Structure formats: C-alpha cells, structure tokens
Amino acid sequence: MLPELKDITRRRKQLDLTQKKLALIAGVSQSLIAKIETERVDPSYSKMKKILKAIFEAEGEIKTITRAEDICNRNVTSINKFDPVLKASQIMRNKGYSQLPVYNGDNIVGSITESIILNRVSEKKDFSSLSSMHVGRLMDSPFPQVDENTPVEPIKSLLKYYQAVLVVREDKIVGIITKADLLSLI
Numbered sequence: 177m178l179p180e181l182k183d184i185t186r187r188r189k190q191l192d193l194t195q196k197k198l199a200l201i202a203g204v205s206q207s208l209i210a211k212i213e214t215e216r217v218d219p220s221y222s223k224m225k226k227i228l229k230a231i232f233e234a235e236g237e238i239k240t241i242t243r244a245e246d247i248c249n250r251n252v253t254s255i256n257k258f259d260p261v262l263k264a265s266q267i268m269r270n271k272g273y274s275q276l277p278v279y280n281g282d283n284i285v286g287s288i289t290e291s292i293i294l295n296r297v298s299e300k301k302d303f304s305s306l307s308s309m310h311v312g313r314l315m316d317s318p319f320p321q322v323d324e325n326t327p328v329e330p331i332k333s334l335l336k337y338y339q340a341v342l343v344v345r346e347d348k349i350v351g352i353i354t355k356a357d358l359l360s361l362i
Contacts, residue, residue, distance in 0.1 A: 179228065181212055181213075181215065181218075181219075182215075184209075184212055184213060184227065184231070185213045187231050187235070188209075188213075188231065191231070191234045191235065193234060195209040195210055195213070198227070198230060198231070198234075201230040201233070201234065202226045202227045202229070202230035203226055203230075204223055204226055204227060208223060209227070212227070225325075241327050241328075242327070242328045242361065243324065243325050243326060243327055243328065244322050244323070244324050244325070244326045244327075244328070244331060244341075244343045244351070244353060245324040245325065245343065245350075245351070246328075247328065247353060247357050247358070247360050247361065248324070248343040248350070248351030248352060248353045248357065249351055249352050249353070249354075249357060250350065250351050252277065252342075252349055252350075252351060252352045253267060253271055253273060253276060254276055254277045254278065254279050255267060255276045255277075255278055255279070255288060255311055256278070256279055256280065256311070257278050257279065257280045257285055257286065257310060257311050257312030257315060258280075258310050258311070258312060259310070259311050260307060260308050260309065260310065260311070261288075261293060261296075261306055261307055261308075261309050261310075261311055261314060262307035262308065263311075264276060264288050264293070264311050265293055265307070268290060268293075273354075274289060274290040274291075274339065274354075275287060275288070275289040275290070275319075275339040275340050275354065276288050276289075277318065277319060277340070277342060277349070277352070278311055278312065278315045278318075280312075284318045284319075284321075284342070284349065285312070285315070285318065286311075286312070286315030286316060286317060286318055287315060287316050287317065287318055287319050287339070287340070288311050288314060288315050288316070289316065289339050291339075292314050292315070292316060293314065296314060318342075319338055319339070319340045319341055319342050319352075320334050320338055320341050320342070321341070321342045321343075321344050321349075322334070322341055322342070322343060322344070323343075323344060323345070324343050324344065324345050324350060324351070326343075328358075328361065331353055332358065335353070335354070335355050335358065339354065339355075340352050340353065340354045341353045
C-alpha cells in the first residue's frame with residue numbers, strides 16, 4: 177500500500193530533511209511539499225511519485241521496491257472477440273492459463289476466464305452452441321491496466337478483485353500479471 181499523505185511529513189522529519197531539501201531531491205517546489213504536508217493540495221500522481229521516490233532513496237529502500245515490469249509476463253496471449261469460445265478454451269488448456277484479454281482489432285474490449293466458460297457450461301445442455309459462440313457474447317469487462325513502473329502493492333490489491341492486471345507502456349500492452357505471478361515474490 178502506498179503511504180498516506182500525512183506520512184510524508186513524518187518520514188521527512190525522521191530522515192532529518194527540510195522541505196527545501198526534499199523538494200530539491202524530488203525535483204518539485206518547496207511550496208508543493210508545504211501544501212501537501214498541510215493538506216492544502218491533493219498532488220498529482222506524477223508529483224507524488226517523485227516525492228516518494230526521493231524519500232525511498234533517502235531511506236535506502238529504492239532497491240527493494242518491486243514494480244509491475246519486474247514480475248509481469250511479457251508474452252501476452254489474447255483472443256479476438258469474434259473468435260469462438262472453443263478457441264479460447266483450447267488456448268487456456270494448452271497454455272495453462274485461466275484468463276485471456278479480449279481484443280477487437282488493436283483495442284482491449286474485455287476479458288474471458290475459465291470461470292465464465294465453466295459457469296456457462298454448467299447452464300448449457302447444448303455444448304456445440306457454446307463452443308461456436310463468439311467470445312464477445314461471454315466476455316466480462318477488461319482487466320485493469322497499470323503503468324509498468326507501478327509498485328506491486330496496489331497491484332496485489334487489484335488482484336483481490338480481478339483475475340489479471342495488464343501492464344502498459346505509453347498506452348501499449350507490454351505484459352500481464354496474474355495471481356500466479358505474485359508467487360515470484362516469495
């Protein structure tokens with residue numbers, strides 16, 4: 177979990193840093209640090225990232241921060257929304273995956289999981305109609321997306337609610353993280 181804004185002041189003081197020194201290290205203005213500490217401003221993600229990086233570096237923790245790019249699988253296997261469910265099922269079985277992002281051209285439009293398919297199998301009596309059905313008719317919403325520099329902590333939280341998280345660089349999917357990928361942290 178990312179630190180609370182109020183932790184900035186405490187951590188800065190523990191490191192014996194002035195607001196001016198922290199601002200210099202982080203590459204932000206001293207007035208921004210003051211406004212954050214007095215809760216007069218809600219900083220942008222990019223500014224907060226710079227400030228936290230400066231604090232982590234000062235604490236000597238920067239090397240211990242694992243990011244999305246460190247644990248993601250760079251070989252993202254996907255399926256087209258017009259492909260049959262049978263194809264999605266075969267890919268999952270052959271590759272050992274339990275979920276796939278669903279594309280329409282170059283755009284991510286949804287996700288398909290083992291659970292979705294198995295739930296439909298238990299409802300259906302005619303499996304041939306299910307196997308020829310387009311993935312788009314069964315798909316769920318797309319998996320959440322995070323920047324490749326996102327720390328693992330918020331990703332762990334996302335994986336409590338989603339089967340996977342997609343990793344992006346400049347709006348392009350460059351990886352996928354599943355619960356199984358978190359095992360690499362052990």
